[in-house]
Amino acid sequence: MSTNPRKKCLVEFQLAEQPFRPGEVAIVGAGPGDPGLLTLRALMLIQQADAVVYDRLVSPQIMELVNPGAECIHVGKASGCHYVPQEDTNELLVQLAGRQRRVVRLKGGDPYIFGRGGEEAEFLVDNDIDFQVVPGITSAAGCASYCGIPLTHRDYSQSVTFVTGHRKADQSLELNWRVLAAPGQTRVFYMGLSNAPTIVRELIAHGLTGDCPVALVERGTTPQQHMAVTTLWGLEATIAREGFQPPTLIIIGEVVKLAEKLAQPALKGREALATKAITASAGGRPA
Known part of the structure; x- marks a missing residue:
């Protein structure tokens, strides 16, 4: 099957030469x-960057792909423990661009x-800084797929909702529970x-059954992926028992029933190889 050299060159130009x-x-x-799962556009940009301001959820494997000459600045955040306040991160972006x-x-x-990309984009606009946004595969889509869970399915789920489980400044979790x-x-x-x-309390109080399937996925798509299937009734106990x-994402709905059936053998094999590599690098001890 022949290829079109002109089309290939055009794609390569768009990916590698975009200023x-x-x-x-x-x-x-x-x-x-x-x-x-990194996009080609994202790869091109991190390899051209002079400075990379990154979060704690960016994997070490992806950071290895960054331009070796770039200044890398960690501003990672954890719930209730901010390494760098968001306001300082906003200012840092403006200073580096300046x-x-x-x-x-x-x-x-x-x-x-x-x-928080929207907040940072607003701040850049307010400070007359040119910017572009490159979308990435969101954790819900990536982690669910790697665990054999289709987020929608004609027989089980006709819609999907992404929900924050943590409010700004630890505010109470006030959501439209009836709709959820x-x-x-x-x-x-x-x-x-x-x-x-x-x-658990609010979903059951608003009509969802306690035996509704639930999946927990920690560090999905990475060699450290940890996944468990439980029910709404068993959610808290599973979190405590398995640490x-x-x-960690919490996926709630009938599609979770498909996790075992749709688990991908190729990914299991890749995870096993990655685990062996990690163990070997730790001198034979589990990492």
């Missing part, structure tokens, strides 16, 4: 962790889905571990 101007900020989604650096703001998942408890949908809670009791830690 990334000094003084510009690229807000880039790194995806959920597996470097194979020094005519080509700046990549690298975020786990997608910048505009619970990634309605049947025929998949709910994916980001950052919901600490509010799991509230999630789930952030970042």
